[in-house]
Amino acid sequence: MSTEQAAARRDIPDATVNRLPVYLRVLRKVATDGHTTISSETLAEQSGVSSAKLRKDLSALGSYGVRGVGYDVATLAGHITGALGLERQWAVAIVGMGNLGRALATYGGIGVKGFEIKWLIDDDPRVVGSVVGGQKVVHFDALVPHVDEGVIGVIATPAPSAQQVADRLIAAGVRSILNFAPAVLTVPSDVQVRGVDMATELQILAFREQNARGPQGDREMKELMA
Amino acid sequence: MSTEQAAARRDIPDATVNRLPVYLRVLRKVATDGHTTISSETLAEQSGVSSAKLRKDLSALGSYGVRGVGYDVATLAGHITGALGLERQWAVAIVGMGNLGRALATYGGIGVKGFEIKWLIDDDPRVVGSVVGGQKVVHFDALVPHVDEGVIGVIATPAPSAQQVADRLIAAGVRSILNFAPAVLTVPSDVQVRGVDMATELQILAFREQNARGPQGDREMKELMA
DNA sequence: AAATGTGAAGGGCTTCACAGCC
DNA sequence: GGCTGTGAAGCCCTTCACATTT
Numbered sequence: 213m214s215t216e217q218a219a220a221r222r223d224i225p226d227a228t229v230n231r232l233p234v235y236l237r238v239l240r241k242v243a244t245d246g247h248t249t250i251s252s253e254t255l256a257e258q259s260g261v262s263s264a265k266l267r268k269d270l271s272a273l274g275s276y277g278v279r280g281v282g283y284d285v286a287t288l289a290g291h292i293t294g295a296l297g298l299e300r301q302w303a304v305a306i307v308g309m310g311n312l313g314r315a316l317a318t319y320g321g322i323g324v325k326g327f328e329i330k331w332l333i334d335d336d337p338r339v340v341g342s343v344v345g346g347q348k349v350v351h352f353d354a355l356v357p358h359v360d361e362g363v364i365g366v367i368a369t370p371a372p373s374a375q376q377v378a379d380r381l382i383a384a385g386v387r388s389i390l391n392f393a394p395a396v397l398t399v400p401s402d403v404q405v406r407g408v409d410m411a412t413e414l415q416i417l418a419f420r421e422q423n424a425r426g427p428q429g430d431r432e433m434k435e436l437m438a
Numbered sequence: 439m440s441t442e443q444a445a446a447r448r449d450i451p452d453a454t455v456n457r458l459p460v461y462l463r464v465l466r467k468v469a470t471d472g473h474t475t476i477s478s479e480t481l482a483e484q485s486g487v488s489s490a491k492l493r494k495d496l497s498a499l500g501s502y503g504v505r506g507v508g509y510d511v512a513t514l515a516g517h518i519t520g521a522l523g524l525e526r527q528w529a530v531a532i533v534g535m536g537n538l539g540r541a542l543a544t545y546g547g548i549g550v551k552g553f554e555i556k557w558l559i560d561d562d563p564r565v566v567g568s569v570v571g572g573q574k575v576v577h578f579d580a581l582v583p584h585v586d587e588g589v590i591g592v593i594a595t596p597a598p599s600a601q602q603v604a605d606r607l608i609a610a611g612v613r614s615i616l617n618f619a620p621a622v623l624t625v626p627s628d629v630q631v632r633g634v635d636m637a638t639e640l641q642i643l644a645f646r647e648q649n650a651r652g653p654q655g656d657r658e659m660k661e662l663m664a
Numbered sequence: 665a666a667a668t669g670t671g672a673a674g675g676g677c678t679t680c681a682c683a684g685c686c
Numbered sequence: 687g688g689c690t691g692t693g694a695a696g697c698c699c700t701t702c703a704c705a706t707t708t
Contacts, residue, residue: 227699229645233638238622251667259622263667264701271669279668279707296641297648304640311544315537319636320596320620327640364643366636370546388643390636394546396464396485404646405486406639410545410592410616412459413632414530414553415522417590417614419455420630422523453677477689490679497691505690506686 224295228269232292234259235266239289251282298326302362305331305386307377308369309339309349312392316368318345327364331355355384364388371395378405450521454495458518460485461492465515477508524552528588531557531612533603534595535565535575538618542594544571553590557581581610590614597621604631 224232238258242250256266270276270288273295277283293299304327306316317332332349334340342349357363365381367374367389374393381389382403391397391407399405450458464484468476482492496503496514499521503509519525530553532542543558558575560566568575583589591607593600593615600619607615608629617623617633625631 224645225699230642232645233635233641234622236641237620237638241622253667258624262701264703265699267668268670268700275669277668280666281708282667296645298641298644300644300648302640302644311537311541315541316636318537326644327637362644362647364640364647388647390639390643394463396460396467398484404643406643408634408636408639409459410542410634411553412463413616413634414528414590415459415462415524416456417616417630417632418524418526418528418552418588419450419458419522421588421590421614422526451677479689488679490681491677493690494678494692501691503690504686505684506688508689 224272228272229296231259231261231265231269232296234261235269236289236292236296239285239292243285243289247285249282249284250288252277255283293325296326300326300362302327302364303330303357304328304364304366305333305355305381306366306368307333307352307381308367308373308393309334309336309342309344310368310370313368314344316366316392317347330363352380355381357385362388364390367391367393369393450498454498455522457485457487457491457495458522460487461495462515462518462522465511465518469511469515473511475508475510476514478503481509519551522552526552526588528553528590529556529583530554530590530592531559531581531607532592532594533559533578533607534593534599535560535562535568535570536594536596539594540570542592542618543573556589578606581607583611588614590616593617593619595619 235255238255239250242255242258252263252267252270256263259266261269267277270283273291276288276291306313306329309317309332313332313334317329329347331354332344332347333352333355334349335352340349340351363386365378365386365388367377367381369377371393372395374391374395375397378389378391378397378399382399387403389397389399389403389405391405392409394409394411396407397405461481464481465476468481468484478489478493478496482489485492487495493503496509499517502514502517532539532555535543535558539558539560543555555571555573557580558570558573559578559581560575561578566575566577589612591604591612591614593603593607595603597619598621600617600621601623604615604617604623604625608625613629615623615625615629615631617631618635620635620637622633623631
């Protein structure tokens, strides 16, 4: 069973992994609404995907549904949590205590499970020692992960400092980075980076609205060609 | 030329559109470094993609490179800007003036081109009228887009308010939404939503680090976007 | 009767490899 | 010689459709 999970986990397609957090969030909401089971049709609709896709995704984790009934909400949430590796605890280090860093530090959705914001980091002496969200801001040097401790670094500094911060995170042993600064980072191949940036998102939205197509479906043809 | 651009624009694959903003950003950096031309190899490396992928992406816009030489930085940046529809001006409305909203309002990378933060919105009477980043915070009712004005709504409120804010944005005529709240939104099919959420990103990073990307033979920086 | 799980088909994206052009 | 642009091949993901199970 443990082996089965591990075996399945290794085969989960990238696209599926990217959607699992969404399913997990919807399941939590559904659970608080008092539902104990849910069909693929309903869960898919609330997650914004097709039911076929949802079932394929879930089947990559194993067979946890009941034909003719649906999925048990709590059980399914547990299996997704396990597949994502959230049984283990991850330490998060947020670097940069400007507006964005403070927003992330006080962000509600993180404390659910699996993650603990362990370091709030800033190099400005006027900021070090202050308290944000009930936690003390420390100097970069305080970032000393324990051996085998999974650490995720979050960069919330202005763009010009981002690369330097990334270098220091990597030097401290961090191998996963979430970058909110509008900059492209250069990192060794054993370090993974995910970038989140408002400008990029706005540009993608602008393109899609201009070309008048939603998720899929209605296309709107316009001017003609010569 | 205008026709050619429009023709090409219609055929740009989704995956390519998602990467164009990255190329654009790298080109800007490269330009400030004084380079006037760049090869696909170099641009690809700095963007974190393969050179073949980069050339395929760019060829979807047209043939703007010179064989044996590379791409003219300024020219290419201009064509990407045009393809993304940033020649036109877009108005941005940020809803929610907490830490996150203030961070986004004062975010530097947005003013580059194509976007203007036109409304900072909050419903708290104690916040309305205050000034953030040199701009006055207004009540939601002040959001009255001009006809044919492209507006993008940015949700920076706590999760419980997100759906209601989305509904009001849509009622005001907004058809593109960028959602920073950790909530899944339900919207009509002609409205597009992109969600950005730290918890989701952390979960994806955790999964990948845990599975050490061994099976696939580790690639370098994979997707920078969701 | 109802809903899952999944082979098979289809579509899109990436990689390869080289022809074409400067 | 060097680098772009692109058909072709391969891979991954999505969709379809239905057999399977409760």
